[in-house]
Every structure is written in C-alpha cells, then in structure tokens.
Amino acid sequence: xxxxxxxxxxxxxxxxxxxxxxVLNFFLFRVLPGDPARAGVRDPRLTxxxxxxxxxxFGLDKPVINCFETLNPLRxxxxxxxxxxxxxxxxxxxxxSGDLGTSYHTNRPVAAILAERLGNTVLLVGLxxxxxxxxxxxxxxxxAWRARTLIDYAALVxxxxxxxxxxxxxxxILLLWGSTQFGLPLGGKATPGLxxxxxxxxxxxxxxxxxxxxxxxxxxFVAEYVLIMRSTMLDILAEDYILTAKxxxxxxxxxxxxxxxxxxxxPIVTIVxxxxxxxxxxxIQIESVFSWPGLGLATYxxxxxxxxxxxxxxxxxxxxxxxxANLFADLLxxxxxxxxxxx
Amino acid sequence: MKAPxxxxxxxxxxxxxxxxxxxxxxxxxxxxxxxxxxxxxxGEVLALAGESGCGKSTLALTLMGLEAADAGAIWFDGQxxxxxxxxxxxxxxxxxxxxxxxxxxxLNPMMTIGEIVAEPLVVHGLAGTAPERQTRVLKxxxxxxxxxxxxFAGRRxxxxxxxxxxxxxxxAALVLEPSVLLADEPVSMLDVSIRAEILNLLSDLRERRGxxxxxxxHDLSTVAYFADRIAVMYLGRIVEIGPTRAVLxxxxxPYTRALLSVVPVPNPRLRRERVILQGExxxxxxxxxxxxxxxxxxxxxxxxxxxxxALTPAADLGHAAACLLLDQA
Ligand SMILES: Nc1ncnc2c1ncn2[C@@H]1O[C@H](COP(=O)(O)OP(=O)(O)OP(=O)(O)O)[C@@H](O)[C@H]1O
Ligand SMILES: [Mg+2]
Numbered sequence: 001x002x003x004x005x006x007x008x009x010x011x012x013x014x015x016x017x018x019x020x021x022x023v024l025n026f027f028l029f030r031v032l033p034g035d036p037a038r039a040g041v042r043d044p045r046l047t048x049x050x051x052x053x054x055x056x057x058f059g060l061d062k063p064v065i066n067c068f069e070t071l072n073p074l075r076x077x078x079x080x081x082x083x084x085x086x087x088x089x090x091x092x093x094x095x096x097s098g099d100l101g102t103s104y105h106t107n108r109p110v111a112a113i114l115a116e117r118l119g120n121t122v123l124l125v126g127l128x129x130x131x132x133x134x135x136x137x138x139x140x141x142x143x144a145w146r147a148r149t150l151i152d153y154a155a156l157v158x159x160x161x162x163x164x165x166x167x168x169x170x171x172x173i174l175l176l177w178g179s180t181q182f183g184l185p186l187g188g189k190a191t192p193g194l195x196x197x198x199x200x201x202x203x204x205x206x207x208x209x210x211x212x213x214x215x216x217x218x219x220x221f222v223a224e225y226v227l228i229m230r231s232t233m234l235d236i237l238a239e240d241y242i243l244t245a246k247x248x249x250x251x252x253x254x255x256x257x258x259x260x261x262x263x264x265x266x267p268i269v270t271i272v273x274x275x276x277x278x279x280x281x282x283x284i285q286i287e288s289v290f291s292w293p294g295l296g297l298a299t300y301x302x303x304x305x306x307x308x309x310x311x312x313x314x315x316x317x318x319x320x321x322x323x324x325a326n327l328f329a330d331l332l333x334x335x336x337x338x339x340x341x342x343x
Numbered sequence: 344m345k346a347p348x349x350x351x352x353x354x355x356x357x358x359x360x361x362x363x364x365x366x367x368x369x370x371x372x373x374x375x376x377x378x379x380x381x382x383x384x385x386g387e388v389l390a391l392a393g394e395s396g397c398g399k400s401t402l403a404l405t406l407m408g409l410e411a412a413d414a415g416a417i418w419f420d421g422q423x424x425x426x427x428x429x430x431x432x433x434x435x436x437x438x439x440x441x442x443x444x445x446x447x448x449x450l451n452p453m454m455t456i457g458e459i460v461a462e463p464l465v466v467h468g469l470a471g472t473a474p475e476r477q478t479r480v481l482k483x484x485x486x487x488x489x490x491x492x493x494x495f496a497g498r499r500x501x502x503x504x505x506x507x508x509x510x511x512x513x514x515a516a517l518v519l520e521p522s523v524l525l526a527d528e529p530v531s532m533l534d535v536s537i538r539a540e541i542l543n544l545l546s547d548l549r550e551r552r553g554x555x556x557x558x559x560x561h562d563l564s565t566v567a568y569f570a571d572r573i574a575v576m577y578l579g580r581i582v583e584i585g586p587t588r589a590v591l592x593x594x595x596x597p598y599t600r601a602l603l604s605v606v607p608v609p610n611p612r613l614r615r616e617r618v619i620l621q622g623e624x625x626x627x628x629x630x631x632x633x634x635x636x637x638x639x640x641x642x643x644x645x646x647x648x649x650x651x652x653a654l655t656p657a658a659d660l661g662h663a664a665a666c667l668l669l670d671q672a
Binding site: 239240241243244245246247248249250254258259262263337338339 | 404407432436437441443450451452463466467512
C-alpha cells in the first residue's frame with residue numbers, strides 16, 4: 001500500500017521533471033545565437049531568397065511564443081497570434097508525434113539519427129559498464145577482504161591511477177599501441193568498403209573495432225567501482241553481524257556471499273543505476289578519439305557544426321535518460337532495502 | 344565432580360597499536376588480556392565485571408576463537424582448543440555461542456528472522472529437511488520468548504524492538520543447542536524495563552537446559568541476583584573471583600570494593616561509603632609494575648609498587664583475590 005503510493009509519487013516527480021526539461025531545452029536553444037539561415041549568411045553564394053526559404057523550411061519564420069518574436073526582450077512581438085502557430089507549441093506538438101526536428105547539417109530527421117547512434121553507444125558503453133562492474137566488484141571485494149595487504153594497496157593505487165588518467169590521453173595511447181602492435185583498426189565501427197561473406201565475419205569486424213574503445217572505457221570506469229566496493233565492504237565487514245556469522249561457524253566464502261555481498265549490493269546497484277543515466281553522454285571523449293559513431297560523437301559534431309536540432313534532441317535524450325535512471329535507482333532501492341518503505 | 348566445561352589458563356591477548364617505535368622498532372602492545380585464569384562449571388552463570396576497556400570483550404572473542412590467543416590455554420570439555428582450526432574450530436563454535444552487546448548491529452538487516460535463526464542449522468548441517476529446520480527455528484524463537492513464533496519468522500530486524508532483536512540473537516545462538524553461552528553485555532543497550540526480561544530469559548534457559556553462561560557486564564547490580572559466581576577484571580586480569588554472596592558481602596580487593604560502593608543499595612542504612620578511585624584511567628599499553636591497581640588504590644603500601652600479587656584464597660570457600668593486603672587481613 002505504502003509502496004504503491006511511493007511509486008506513484010516518484011513517477012509524478014519524474015514526469016514533472018521531464019516537462020521542465022522540455023521547456024528549458026526549447027528556450028535554451030532559442031537564446032543561443034545562430035540559426036542555419038544566419039550561419040548561411042557567411043556563405044556568399046546564398047541568396048536572400050534562399051535564406052528565407054531555409055528559415056521557412058526549419059520553421060524559424062514563426063514567432064517563438066506569444067509576445068516574443070525572438071527571445072530578444074527588447075523586441076517584443078504580437079501577443080495575439082494563435083499559440084498553435086508559434087515555434088514553442090509546434091515543437092511540443094511535434095515531440096508528441098515523435099518528431100524531434102530535422103538536422104541542419106544532414107537534413108535527416110533527428111530522431112532517426114539519434115536512434116541509430118544510440119544503438120552504437122549502448123553497445124560500447126554497455127559492454128564497458130558490464131566489464132568494469134564485474135572486474136571492479138571482484139577487485140573491490142578482494143581488496144577489502146585482504147585489507148592493508150599488498151593486494152589491497154596494489155588495487156587501491158592502480159584504481160587511483162586509472163581514475164586520474166585523462167580519458168582522451170589514455171584513448172590515444174591505447175590507439176597507438178593497439179594499432180601498431182596488434183594491427184587493430186584506427187577507428188570507426190566497420191572497415192569501410194568491405195563486404196562480408198557472413199554475419200559472423202561482420203561481427204568479428206565490429207568486435208575488432210570495439211575492442212580498444214571498450215578497453216579505454218573499462219579502465220577509466222573500473223576504478224570507481226573498485227573504490228566504492230572496497231569501502232562499502234570494509235564498512236560491512238566491520239559490522240557485528242559479520243562477527244556473529246563467524247561465531248556461528250560460517251566460512252569466509254559463505255560470509256562474503258551470504259552476508260557481505262548481499263548488503264553491499266545496495267550501494268553498488270544504486271550507483272550502477274545512476275551511472276546508466278550518463279551512459280548516453282558518458283563516452284563523448286572516447287567516441288571522439290576512436291571515431292565511434294555513437295551519441296557522444298554525434299553530440300560533439302553537432303556542437304562543432306551548430307546543428308541545434310540535433311543537439312537539442314541529444315540533450316533531451318540525455319536528460320530523460322538521467323531522470324529515468326534516477327527513478328529506476330529509487331525504485332530498485334525500495335525493493336532491495338527492506339528498511340525503505342517510503343521516500 | 345565433573346571437569347569444568349570451559350577452563351582458561353594464563354590466557355594472553357596483545358594487540359599492536361600505533362606507529363612503530365623508530366625505524367624497524369616494535370609497535371607498542373595493548374595488553375588487552377594479560378594472564379587470565381578461571382574455570383566455568385557446567386550449568387553455572389559466571390558474571391565477569393570490570394570497567395570499560397579492561398578486556399572483557401577481548402577475552403570472550405578469544406574464547407570463541409575469533410581472536411587468536413597469544414599465550415595460555417583454553418580447554419573446552421576436557422580438550423585443548425587453543426589452537427583449534429578448521430573442523431575442530433567449527434565444532435567448538437557449535438558448542439560455544441556468543442550474544443553481542445548491540446542487538447541493532449548484530450543482525451543482518453537483509454535477512455528475515457527465520458533465515459537468521461535457520462542459518463546456523465544450515466551451516467552445521469544439523470537439520471536435514473526444510474520442515475524439520477522450520478520446526479527447530481520456531482521452537483528456538485518460542486523458547487527465546489518470541490510468541491507466536493511464526494508471526495516473527497517472516498519479519499526483518501528493523502521491524503522489531505531492541506528487546507525483541509536481542510531475543511532473536513539469543514534464539515539464533517540457542518538453536519544450535521550450545522553448552523556454553525558467552526553473553527557480552529547483552530542488556531546494556533536495552534531499556535531498564537526490558538533488561539529484567541532478558542535476564543530472566545537467560546536464567547530460565549540455564550535452569551531448563553543447563554547451559555553455562557559467561558555473563559559479561561560493567562554493572563554489578565544487574566547480575567547480583569542471578570549469577571552463581573562473580574569475577575572482577577582489572578586491566579586485563581582477574582583480580583577477584585568467588586561466589587556471588589561472598590563477593591558482594593565481603594569484597595576482598597580494593598577495586599571490587601570501589602565498584603560495589605557505587606552500586607545503589609535499596610536500604611539507605613546499608614549504604615556504604617563511596618570510594619572514588621584516584622588517578623588516571625589505566626593505560627593497557629603501559630601496565631604499572633607491581634600490583635597493576637596500585638596507582639589508584641586507596642590503601643596502597645610500599646610493597647604494592649614492586650610485587651605483583653597472584654590470586655590468593657580468602658576466608659570463604661572458593662573466594663580468591665589478587666591483593667597483597669589479603670595476607671594481613
Ligand atoms: N582489535 C583491537 N586492536 C587494538 N586494540 C584493541 C582491539 N580490541 C580491543 N583493543 C583494546 O583492548 C582493550 C580491551 O578492549 P575490550 O573491548 O576487550 O574492553 P571491554 O572490557 O570489553 O570494554 P567495554 O566494557 O567498553 O566493552 C582496550 O584498551 C581496547 O582499546
Ligand atoms: Mg566490550
């Protein structure tokens with residue numbers, strides 16, 4: 001009963017936050033200078049008529065919202081226009097029908113671009129996350145169980161070093177090393193101009209491209225899990241119920257498995273759930289170094305090219321995934337921890 | 344007469360603490376347990392009293408094999424278990440169980456009460472089938488005073504009060520049907536009203552099951568009415584031991600007298616003069632030479648500074664104290 005209420009409340013908050021993000025996202029990109037037409041002004045070949053055509057094509061000829069022609073507060077516009085004819089409500093209406101606009105740069109629908117890129121990012125970041133969680137948790141548990149021994153110090157120092165490495169630097173080093181020593185591809189997702197005889201060969205090719213970016217991602221993110229797991233486990237191992245378990249005759253392995261890990265799952269799961277939200281954005285640097293055609297690279301390119309519709313779509317996706325990750329973490333927590341009844 | 348169920352001879356436990364003394368030097372040692380000898384008889388409740396930090400918990404942990412003894416011997420049921428490892432240690436832990444001070448900390452918050460009480464049975468392979476296990480769990484819960492037991496089995500620790508939790512801890516210890524229970528201040532975290540209930544429960548169990556209980560406390564008033572004997576510990580050593588009545592009536596060690604003088608007495612005419620101990624709280628790293636109590640002793644003599652007294656029998660049978668003044672008394 002109470003849990004039901006708690007769920008509803010959390011859902012309501014998430015929806016409210018998303019609405020807020022929608023509005024903010026819209027106005028944020030209207031305040032920024034530059035639209036395709038004005039960007040085009042620098043191109044002397046573009047005629048006035050062509051510029052106007054561009055503006056119409058992207059809907060930039062309409063007022064932003066009632067009373068505002070643009071978001072310039074000094075130049076107010078007509079307040080009596082039909083709200084449905086303003087950019088804001090057209091934007092909302094389009095969103096509802098799943099239309100995120102058209103990319104300035106490629107003229108393709110933003111939704112299609114994002115969907116395609118999202119798949120690639122999930123592949124890279126998903127693999128990296130799973131690897132870093134598995135390795136991180138294993139190392140963290142061992143380090144905590146063997147606290148203040150050589151193993152512990154090695155894991156600790158290694159993690160801290162890995163954590164403080166600049167992502168792009170590590171990426172470049174691994175790229176150099178992998179491509180010269182092992183002939184791994186320099187970037188991209190597939191070898192260009194190659195036709196594959198079977199899906200298996202295609203996967204093999206993708207795997208070879210995926211190897212170095214995944215390795216980079218894992219090295220950068222494993223440290224966080226090692227450190228968190230280690231400190232969580234140290235806390236738990238100092239608890240009286242661990243001593244009680246020992247007194248009851250449980251073996252080391254049983255204690256770790258049945259008592260320590262079960263309690264450590266709570267913070268770890270929460271952090272994983274929260275991190276998943278940043279999956280989408282998490283790999284901007286790595287994707288840039290390895291030209292991996294994911295969302296991070298798309299965002300980076302959109303910024304460089306001032307492709308606002310694409311950027312706006314990417315931001316929205318990012319915000320929504322963070323909000324949902326938060327929601328997910330909350331829900332998971334309430335199911336995992338018997339002590340959490342309500343928020 | 345049968346041999347004691349648990350016997351300890353000259354037990355020592357040292358902890359290195361702090362930084363080493365200079366390069367390659369040894370780290371200073373805390374003498375948490377510094378030569379303790381006593382015997383726990385079958386079916387007896389022995390209260391172990393002493394101020395905070397005197398080594399009571401360390402003694403219990405060492406008896407359980409949760410800390411390795413640095414010297415001395417522990418005998419359980421006629422066998423030397425000081426160096427018990429592996430299977431022998433596991434067997435020992437089936438027969439010697441411990442109840443910790445804080446019922447809020449000693450239960451795994453993620454497990455149900457039923458799981459917690461069943462776990463020892465599973466670990467020791469004592470109840471083959473699930474229904475058999477269930478029966479024993481419910482029986483242990485009822486015996487610990489949690490009725491109706493099936494009502495509690497599905498709950499988790501946070502849904503219980505402190506007193507109920509401590510009953511769960513006791514049930515989880517009893518389900519193995521141990522012969523010795525080490526209770527480390529089992530009521531000090533509980534409300535006064537609940538203390539009596541838990542103490543009654545322990546004394547019941549002793550009557551019905553004949554369990555031997557080592558009852559650790561820093562408060563002599565809680566145990567006076569149910570302990571058979573009292574041992575008083577000071578700075579890692581037992582300084583007085585004897586039948587409860589004898590120790591309470593005629594305390595032989597000045598430290599015991601000081602402890603007893605601050606215990607409230609119902610009859611104001613019997614009120615003793617309070618002995619407030621002088622000097623600093625003892626430092627177990629640097630134990631004073633001679634009698635370890637001499638810097639705080641109100642009746643200290645010159646001999647006390649150089650001679651370390653051993654436990655010496657006093658007038659009553661089975662009563663002994665480690666004080667040089669005992670001879671003259
Ligand atoms: N693991 C340890 N490492 C270092 N020193 C320790 C350790 N455990 C106990 N000590 C020290 O040993 C001494 C005895 O501690 P112990 O916990 O046995 O006292 P206690 O009599 O149980 O006190 P209390 O009544 O407060 O529970 C203390 O000085 C304590 O600081
Ligand atoms: Mg203690």
